[in-house]
Amino acid sequence: xxxxNNLAPTRSAVLRNVTLPVAGAVALGLLMQLVVGPASGPYxxxxxxxxxxxxxxxxxLNIINGYTGQFSVGHAAFIAAGGYVAGSFTYYCSLLxxxxxxxxxxxxxxxxxxxxxxxxLGGFGAAALGWLVGLPSLRLRGDYLAIVTLGFGEILRVLxxxxxxxxxxxxxxxxxxxxxxxxxxxxxxxxxxDVPKYTNLFWMYLMVAVTLFVAVRLKISSTGRAFLSIRExxxxxxxxxxxxxxxxVRAFIVAAFFAxxxxxxxxxxxxxxxxxxxxxxxxxxxxxxxxxxxxLGSISGVTLAAVILTLLPALLLDFAQYRMILYALLLILxxxxxxxxxxxxxELWDFARPWRRGGTRT
Amino acid sequence: MDDFLQTLMTAVSxxxxxxLIALGYTMVYGVLKFINFAHSDVVVLGAWFSFTLATWFxxxxxxxxxxxxxxxxxxxxxxxxxxxxxxxxxxERLAYRPLRRAPRLNVLITAIGVSLLLxxxxxxxxxxGAGLRLPFGTQPQGMPRLVPDVALNDAAVARGVAxxxxxxxxxxxxxxxxxxxxxSYRAVVYRDNGAVERARITSSTGTYGAGAVMSLxxxxxxxxxxxxxxxxxxxxxxxxxxxxxxVVTAGGLMVLLNLLVYRSKLGMxxxxxxxxxxxxxxxxxxxxxxxxxxFVLGAMLAAAAGFLYAIKYTTLQQPAHAGWVLLGLKAxxxxxxxxxxxxxxxxxxxxxxxxxxxxxxxxxxxxxxxISVFAVLILVLLVRPTGVLxxxxxxxx
Numbered sequence: 001x002x003x004x005n006n007l008a009p010t011r012s013a014v015l016r017n018v019t020l021p022v023a024g025a026v027a028l029g030l031l032m033q034l035v036v037g038p039a040s041g042p043y044x045x046x047x048x049x050x051x052x053x054x055x056x057x058x059x060x061l062n063i064i065n066g067y068t069g070q071f072s073v074g075h076a077a078f079i080a081a082g083g084y085v086a087g088s089f090t091y092y093c094s095l096l097x098x099x100x101x102x103x104x105x106x107x108x109x110x111x112x113x114x115x116x117x118x119x120x121l122g123g124f125g126a127a128a129l130g131w132l133v134g135l136p137s138l139r140l141r142g143d144y145l146a147i148v149t150l151g152f153g154e155i156l157r158v159l160x161x162x163x164x165x166x167x168x169x170x171x172x173x174x175x176x177x178x179x180x181x182x183x184x185x186x187x188x189x190x191x192x193x194d195v196p197k198y199t200n201l202f203w204m205y206l207m208v209a210v211t212l213f214v215a216v217r218l219k220i221s222s223t224g225r226a227f228l229s230i231r232e233x234x235x236x237x238x239x240x241x242x243x244x245x246x247x248x249v250r251a252f253i254v255a256a257f258f259a260x261x262x263x264x265x266x267x268x269x270x271x272x273x274x275x276x277x278x279x280x281x282x283x284x285x286x287x288x289x290x291x292x293x294x295x296l297g298s299i300s301g302v303t304l305a306a307v308i309l310t311l312l313p314a315l316l317l318d319f320a321q322y323r324m325i326l327y328a329l330l331l332i333l334x335x336x337x338x339x340x341x342x343x344x345x346x347e348l349w350d351f352a353r354p355w356r357r358g359g360t361r362t
Numbered sequence: 363m364d365d366f367l368q369t370l371m372t373a374v375s376x377x378x379x380x381x382l383i384a385l386g387y388t389m390v391y392g393v394l395k396f397i398n399f400a401h402s403d404v405v406v407l408g409a410w411f412s413f414t415l416a417t418w419f420x421x422x423x424x425x426x427x428x429x430x431x432x433x434x435x436x437x438x439x440x441x442x443x444x445x446x447x448x449x450x451x452x453x454e455r456l457a458y459r460p461l462r463r464a465p466r467l468n469v470l471i472t473a474i475g476v477s478l479l480l481x482x483x484x485x486x487x488x489x490x491g492a493g494l495r496l497p498f499g500t501q502p503q504g505m506p507r508l509v510p511d512v513a514l515n516d517a518a519v520a521r522g523v524a525x526x527x528x529x530x531x532x533x534x535x536x537x538x539x540x541x542x543x544x545x546s547y548r549a550v551v552y553r554d555n556g557a558v559e560r561a562r563i564t565s566s567t568g569t570y571g572a573g574a575v576m577s578l579x580x581x582x583x584x585x586x587x588x589x590x591x592x593x594x595x596x597x598x599x600x601x602x603x604x605x606x607x608x609v610v611t612a613g614g615l616m617v618l619l620n621l622l623v624y625r626s627k628l629g630m631x632x633x634x635x636x637x638x639x640x641x642x643x644x645x646x647x648x649x650x651x652x653x654x655x656x657f658v659l660g661a662m663l664a665a666a667a668g669f670l671y672a673i674k675y676t677t678l679q680q681p682a683h684a685g686w687v688l689l690g691l692k693a694x695x696x697x698x699x700x701x702x703x704x705x706x707x708x709x710x711x712x713x714x715x716x717x718x719x720x721x722x723x724x725x726x727x728x729x730x731x732x733i734s735v736f737a738v739l740i741l742v743l744l745v746r747p748t749g750v751l752x753x754x755x756x757x758x759x
Contacts, residue, residue: 069467071467071470073474136740136743136744139743139744139747140743140747142466142467142470143396143397143466143470144698144743144747146397146470147397147691147694147695147698147739148739148740148743150691151691151695151736151739151740152736152740154688154691154732154736155732155733155736155737158729158730158732158733159733161729162729162730277684280684281687282684285474285478288471288474292471321482321485321486324478324481324482325479325482325483325486327478328475328476328477328478328479328482329475329479330475331471331472331474331475331478332457332472332475332476332479335461335464335468335469335471335472335475336457336460336461336472339464339465339468
């Protein structure tokens with residue numbers, strides 16, 4: 001057996017694992033941006049952007065709650081962290097380089113590449129936070145972990161509320177004293193506004209496709225199987241040689257990374273101001289509902305739930321008062337009558353091809 | 363020193379509120395082994411039921427909520443506890459009992475669902491006629507103080523019948539009075555119809571003879587001629603009546619709970635169910651009934667906490683407000699820090715959290731008070747996950 005040879009990626013493997021998915025993601029983004037977007041008008045475009053954020057958020061939370069069986073209710077904190085990091089990076093870089101925070105360059109212009117980099121940066125920032133939150137999960141289970149993640153979200157919210165005022169002028173930014181920069185000028189309780197509006201359907205659905213692809217590949221990888229084993233029985237998994245500690249933290253880091261990207265995309269959407277309250281538990285609960293409704297562990301189910309639960313309020317505008325009541329009842333009834341969610345751990349394609357059982361069945 | 367004593371007083375009063383709420387968390391955790399996320403919403407219900415009772419029911423009975431006798435306040439508390447007990451019973455019966463054998467994660471999600479349901483149903487409002495509006499709507503409301511806003515350690519320095527010529531913002535003295543420098547004074551005016559009005563005295567310090575005119579910081583509704591007045595010197599560290607009421611009520615309920623749990627047959631059944639549900643069932647204990655009872659008990663304590671919170675802070679935020687959730691979270695943190703499932707632990711944790719929060723706010727930074735609580739939680743969970751008084755549990759494989 002020569003393991004080193006097997007580890008070197010062959011050309012076809014690179015094609016299959018990297019090139020094709022990226023090409024697919026770019027194609028989806030271009031399709032959404034150039035065909036679907038113009039054809040469906042600004043209101044529908046806005047909705048599709050919201051749906052995109054919801055999909056990335058829910059699919060990434062699914063990695064923690066669905067695959068690994070840890071119960072995190074602090075996902076909004078990762079999203080907000082990513083949003084703040086990405087939004088402030090784009091905003092202050094724009095101020096420094098171009099002297100203004102307006103949009104710079106057209107489709108795929110310089111500005112959009114800056115935006116892309118800051119989204120990645122937001123992802124890394126959130127991942128660092130995910131590592132930090134993942135640490136206590138080494139010792140905690142179930143409801144305790146839920147409370148700690150909730151607590152982290154609240155801590156982040158309070159910290160964000162106590163940040164400095166946003167700097168709106170390039171001159172002021174250059175002359176800023178350290179007092180204005182520490183704690184960072186993120187707008188305090190008013191929130192961080194005027195982030196350049198770079199998010200469009202192309203970048204959104206590119207990221208959605210990448211997230212979905214990573215989620216699918218992760219689930220059928222050895223890491224994913226280890227995640228699932230932790231979810232089914234932690235002690236048995238440990239006995240089989242699964243490094244529980246490291247994998248739990250890894251689940252948090254991966255999920256937080258994508259949540260951070262979702263936050264970055266959210267921050268650059270037109271008309272949004274990111275506020276400390278975005279890190280709070282109410283937004284987290286909404287994402288948890290998506291994951292539970294879709295089926296803990298089912299990527300297609302969670303995606304479907306994210307789409308439905310984002311479009312539903314737009315359809316039920318007249319009943320806005322009753323929307324959350326409906327959600328709550330849905331959640332309770334679902335837990336009583338169909339605790340595994342709409343699809344359970346199955347994927348949509350498992351239903352389409354009943355003769356071929358996927359390797360993910362548990 | 364004054365600061366310290368004042369903070370101590372606040373901490374004790376807030377701590378007893380936390381302890382009352384934490385008891386509900388801990389008892390439910392004891393028998394069902396899950397966090398009842400909806401518990402903080404029962405506290406909210408308790409506060410808002412008290413509001414409805416005080417502002418609608420008391421006037422219906424011909425009692426002015428602004429000058430309610432002490433038994434009216436007790437009545438409000440009693441009925442709020444009763445109503446919340448009923449709600450607690452329904453929650454357990456309809457949402458949690460069908461999940462008795464389900465994985466804990468499902469019950470946890472259901473609890474979040476129940477919490478969201480209570481919050482959002484509470485935000486609706488329908489007019490039920492006769493001025494009764496239920497549930498509670500989305501606007502903050504002012505809760506009437508059912509306990510007079512006085513300090514027990516104020517000293518009366520002069521009293522008498524207000525002389526002729528006083529206006530709505532002045533008071534003519536019958537007897538001489540001395541106003542010391544560096545102290546605050548307040549006039550309390552008693553009307554013939556039983557109403558009591560209070561106003562700060564803004565006259566400069568010095569000696570005032572009979573017939574002198576004192577100016578008041580705020581206007582009274584009617585010139586005080588002929589009504590009885592008392593001039594009180596405010597204490598440097600006031601022991602507010604409301605804080606005493608809170609500590610006494612909460613303490614009384616805790617003693618009752620302790621008697622119930624450790625001295626009664628029902629309490630023994632609760633402890634047995636908490637120790638091992640299956641064995642308890644085999645021993646002939648009606649497990650479902652005991653669990654229902656525990657829920658009702660927890661909900662009643664929550665209602666009492668809600669009532670006390672409402673009359674202490676007098677501004678009621680709408681049911682889904684983050685402040686309520688934070689209150690519930692802190693109480694939950696108290697339960698965990700004390701050792702969840704342990705009744706003495708919940709009380710200890712409640713006071714501990716309140717002390718850390720209040721003293722942290724005064725001596726470190728008031729902006730970071732919420733952080734300190736969660737930091738303590740994370741620290742305790744990392745160092746001693748079972749809490750201060752919790753017993754370590756080992757899992758059999």
